[in-house]
Amino acid sequence: MIEYGSYECPYCAKADELLSGLPVQRAFRHFPVVSKHPRSRVLAHASEAAGLQGRFWDMHDALMGDQAHLDDPHLWQRCDALGLDLARFEADRRSDAVAERVQCDFRSAIRAGLTTTPSLVIGGVIYPGVPGADLLERLPGRP
């Protein structure tokens, strides 16, 4: 299951909460729509920078879990809590490589015709919005 989302999108946080812990393999891709969520791209870069230190999902969960604190000092606090090398994190999140990684996800969302966050892609079918109970019950791997 591919999950397109943004760390500033409250519906994405809800979707993430519903999907976490389910027995399905998840891939998260960034779909930062900056005109709607001004810090979405900055935050996508932050999670990818954490990923370069092996802590993508930890940063992902920390961002989705508290969307009231998404400014730079809050990112640094998360880095501290996760034991990240802050200097490296700061350099990485501003790097061309990380920007390209996020832009690659964004382009793939546009190519797929996505128009909102969150959007799930399961078996080639797009499901926009927070997944409902019907969809959750039908996910592969569910008992």
Add this chain to the structure above:
Amino acid sequence: MIEPGSEAPDFTLSDQDGNEVSLADLEGQTSVLVFYPLDFSPVCTDQLNVYQEVLPDLEEQGAKLYGVSVDSAFAHKAFQEQLGVSIPLLADFNPKGEVAKAYGVYVDERGHSRRALVMIGPDLTVKWAYHASSPLEVPGANLIFDALQAA
């Protein structure tokens, strides 16, 4: 809905700043009229936000976007500012929906246009047109890129 190959129906509408935009102003460029139901409605918001994100890529390919709805220029201005988008928004306000009707995308029983995209070539003929199957369907920006490639 208007068919590709047709001459684009003439129009003159005010944008969000009160400037008049006419069909003749589109001559020599590829333009996409983005007909949408109403300012401030949730689905329209998502649509314009996503198009805004790919505006530089569309402009790089020589395309200019114009949003069109039955809202007034004043409503468009507020909507544009709230969304943080720079796409010009044209007011098909008075007579209400006249341009939408000319392009065959007005829904009488609802009093607004359906969600539709119309690509107008530099020669002011319609090159491509798409209408959403329901007001809840948001045409992805990929459709515009595909149409540009095919044009």
